[in-house]
Amino acid sequence: xxxxxxxxxxxxxxxxxxxxxxxxxxxxxxxxxxxxxxxxxxxxxxxxxxxxxxxxxxxxxxxxxxxxxxxxxxxxxxxxxxxxxxxxxxxxxxxxxxxxxxxxxxxxxxxxxxxxxxxxxxxxxxxxxxxxxxxxxxxxxxxxxxxxxxxxxxxxxxxxxxxxxxxxxxxxxxxxxxxxxxxxxxxxxxxxxxxxxxxxxxxxxxx
Amino acid sequence: xxxxxxxxxxxxxxxxxxxxxxxxxxxxxxxxxxxxxxxxxxxxxxxxxxxxxxxxxxxxxxxxxxxxxxxxxxxxxxxxxxxxxxxxxxxxxxxxxxxxxxxxxxxxxxxxxxxxxxxxxxxxxxxxxxxxxxxxxxxxxxxxxxxxxxxxxxxx
Numbered sequence: 001x002x003x004x005x006x007x008x009x010x011x012x013x014x015x016x017x018x019x020x021x022x023x024x025x026x027x028x029x030x031x032x033x034x035x036x037x038x039x040x041x042x043x044x045x046x047x048x049x050x051x052x053x054x055x056x057x058x059x060x061x062x063x064x065x066x067x068x069x070x071x072x073x074x075x076x077x078x079x080x081x082x083x084x085x086x087x088x089x090x091x092x093x094x095x096x097x098x099x100x101x102x103x104x105x106x107x108x109x110x111x112x113x114x115x116x117x118x119x120x121x122x123x124x125x126x127x128x129x130x131x132x133x134x135x136x137x138x139x140x141x142x143x144x145x146x147x148x149x150x151x152x153x154x155x156x157x158x159x160x161x162x163x164x165x166x167x168x169x170x171x172x173x174x175x176x177x178x179x180x181x182x183x184x185x186x187x188x189x190x191x192x193x194x195x196x197x198x199x200x201x202x203x204x205x206x207x
Numbered sequence: 208x209x210x211x212x213x214x215x216x217x218x219x220x221x222x223x224x225x226x227x228x229x230x231x232x233x234x235x236x237x238x239x240x241x242x243x244x245x246x247x248x249x250x251x252x253x254x255x256x257x258x259x260x261x262x263x264x265x266x267x268x269x270x271x272x273x274x275x276x277x278x279x280x281x282x283x284x285x286x287x288x289x290x291x292x293x294x295x296x297x298x299x300x301x302x303x304x305x306x307x308x309x310x311x312x313x314x315x316x317x318x319x320x321x322x323x324x325x326x327x328x329x330x331x332x333x334x335x336x337x338x339x340x341x342x343x344x345x346x347x348x349x350x351x352x353x354x355x356x357x358x359x360x361x362x363x
Binding site: 150 | 226259267323335
């Protein structure tokens with residue numbers, strides 16, 4: 001007669017199963033990374049704030065979106081595909097003298113590759129992009145436009161980065177996020193940001 | 208007493224029987240916390256627009272999320288806003304941000320970001336209303352939540 005010892009169930013593989021599940025959950029949780037287009041809203045203005053300085057019409061790049069998601073750029077109908085190029089040409093035009101920087105007098109843009117047309121923007125730091133949409137515009141269209149305009153700045157910064165440091169701006173930013181506190185990288189990124197500052201203004205949507 | 212002590216027989220194997228328990232505990236913790244983080248959506252899961260110029264949001268704890276989308280059964284026309292677990296109105300955004308701020312210390316407040324997770328078919332008007340509320344209370348950092356992809360597919 002076999003003597004029944006209190007035989008323990010072999011639970012050795014249980015840990016493996018549990019680990020497998022644990023790793024699965026760990027991986028799937030981190031997969032959903034929140035990403036998006038970051039923007040900073042303008043600060044609220046007090047009611048008796050002084051009038052904002054008038055900008056020259058040629059320094060404003062007007063983008064209108066209507067409720068049928070059509071695009072009107074500088075008074076002309078345009079496809080979303082062409083928006084980025086149009087914005088690049090406007091920002092990079094460099095037809096005049098820029099805003100004074102760090103107390104120094106305004107300089108003409110010496111790094112711009114634009115047409116230098118007197119009809120378009122003076123300097124990247126004067127070029128303002130103004131977006132006006134309708135309340136009925138699709139959010140998807142609005143984000144697309146924001147993205148294309150943001151991309152225009154990235155393209156310009158990339159190009160200048162390649163020229164000055166042999167590295168694109170996006171590459172520098174990625175590198176900086178990996179080793180924060182690198183002064184050299186930070187200075188380069190800041191310089192490129194300053195060369196093509198992102199000035200996008202959003203007007204109240206039409207009703 | 209001494210009878211028992213003499214029964215020593217080599218080294219007994221370390222029992223790993225409690226290991227699964229520990230791992231299971233961890234597993235359950237992760238399972239539960241994952242579900243809790245993904246707030247129950249009372250609206251249709253927003254179809255996020257896609258974009259190329261995306262930036263990852265850092266410091267997840269400093270991000271407060273506002274959902275905008277259609278109602279689940281499609282009975283209510285227009286966009287609904289969801290804060291935490293409730294459907295809310297635009298006017299509630301203010302108190303929502305204040306309560307989010309209360310969870311953090313004073314120094315962290317300027318770094319808090321509001322992520323807007325809106326359906327690509329919702330209207331800009333709703334988003335503008337939210338943005339003007341945020342502007343009023345100085346919650347200036349926002350992020351339009353998007354997925355990575357082709358921008359030309361956002362509009363059909």
